[in-house]
Amino acid sequence: MAPPEINSDIKAREKDVHCYIADLETVNEPARRLLEKYSGIPPDQVVPHILEIRVRAWSIVPYPCIGRFHFLELSISLSPLYPTILKRMIESKHTLLDMGCCFAQDVRKLVSDGAPSENIYGAELRQEFIDLGYDLFRDRDTLKSKFLIGDVFDDSDESEFMQIEGGIDIIYAASFFHLFNWDDQVRVAELVVRLLRPVRGSIVFGRQRGNVNPAEYEHMTNQRGTMFRHNQDSWKKMWQQVGKSTGTQWDVNVTLETGRNDPDLFEADGPAPGFDGNKRRNGDGSLRFQVMRV
Numbered sequence: 001m002a003p004p005e006i007n008s009d010i011k012a013r014e015k016d017v018h019c020y021i022a023d024l025e026t027v028n029e030p031a032r033r034l035l036e037k038y039s040g041i042p043p044d045q046v047v048p049h050i051l052e053i054r055v056r057a058w059s060i061v062p063y064p065c066i067g068r069f070h071f072l073e074l075s076i077s078l079s080p081l082y083p084t085i086l087k088r089m090i091e092s093k094h095t096l097l098d099m100g101c102c103f104a105q106d107v108r109k110l111v112s113d114g115a116p117s118e119n120i121y122g123a124e125l126r127q128e129f130i131d132l133g134y135d136l137f138r139d140r141d142t143l144k145s146k147f148l149i150g151d152v153f154d155d156s157d158e159s160e161f162m163q164i165e166g167g168i169d170i171i172y173a174a175s176f177f178h179l180f181n182w183d184d185q186v187r188v189a190e191l192v193v194r195l196l197r198p199v200r201g202s203i204v205f206g207r208q209r210g211n212v213n214p215a216e217y218e219h220m221t222n223q224r225g226t227m228f229r230h231n232q233d234s235w236k237k238m239w240q241q242v243g244k245s246t247g248t249q250w251d252v253n254v255t256l257e258t259g260r261n262d263p264d265l266f267e268a269d270g271p272a273p274g275f276d277g278n279k280r281r282n283g284d285g286s287l288r289f290q291v292m293r294v
């Protein structure tokens, strides 16, 4: 099924909005190492190479994570759970799905740290982002991970995601649930339950924007929709609802960090009422979660 057309509000967006940083002065060391050692890009080519891929990606959908180079954070490795996840993947050959993977930079980080690439999957709406990921990391001929292209809300039998139903041990979801309103986040969580192996220890973890005041907020890349921003309580409540609707039980571990240095904070368009001087919506924070089947 073809991904939805990008609406004209997005197509018209200029590059001078604050969620687009024009220049890249430095590349953090782990991302540079990945591009030099894993992808074989010469050191003096790293910055121009990233800029070239980023410009192509921004013209597809101007996600703040693209405009602000958040994809260079390799966010999976910043999770406190990362060493445990890596161990499970290397020693127990556990499978992992990166949901809404975009360029799949976190897949490459796992592979470069020793996880078997054939046990990793990526789920993504847009084939163009997967192709850009191959171009960014120059591994089209070597990476054995499988990318499933489709809409997570497609519940037809043709959905590619059904190929892995019940077969995934670990799901990573970064800046993904927060794209949707409450009801759609519940649908995504119910899909997560279907895809995960139905055993104790199956886990979904990730991070996204949250807010101390849980509510539906204006969506920044789809201004006709809303995105539900959770705090710890609303995230737990959502998983109770999902537990009931799926007949499953989940141990939910969640934090909301509202410090000024959180990477997820600066995605809002501004200036607008309710935003502070850094275009940060009052009460915004970074929500980290680990939800494990019990």
Ligand SMILES: C[S@@+](CC[C@H](N)C(=O)[O-])C[C@H]1O[C@@H](n2cnc3c(N)ncnc32)[C@H](O)[C@@H]1O
Pocket (backbone or CB within 6 Å): 063, 065, 070, 071, 075, 099, 100, 101, 102, 103, 123, 124, 125, 126, 129, 150, 151, 152, 153, 173, 174, 175, 176, 179
């Ligand atoms: C904000 S980006 C986050 C990308 C990546 N996880 C990261 O942390 O950098 C969200 C990604 O989810 C994908 N996506 C959005 N809606 C989707 C849907 N309904 N089904 C599958 N993927 C979707 C987008 O194409 C995009 O690549």
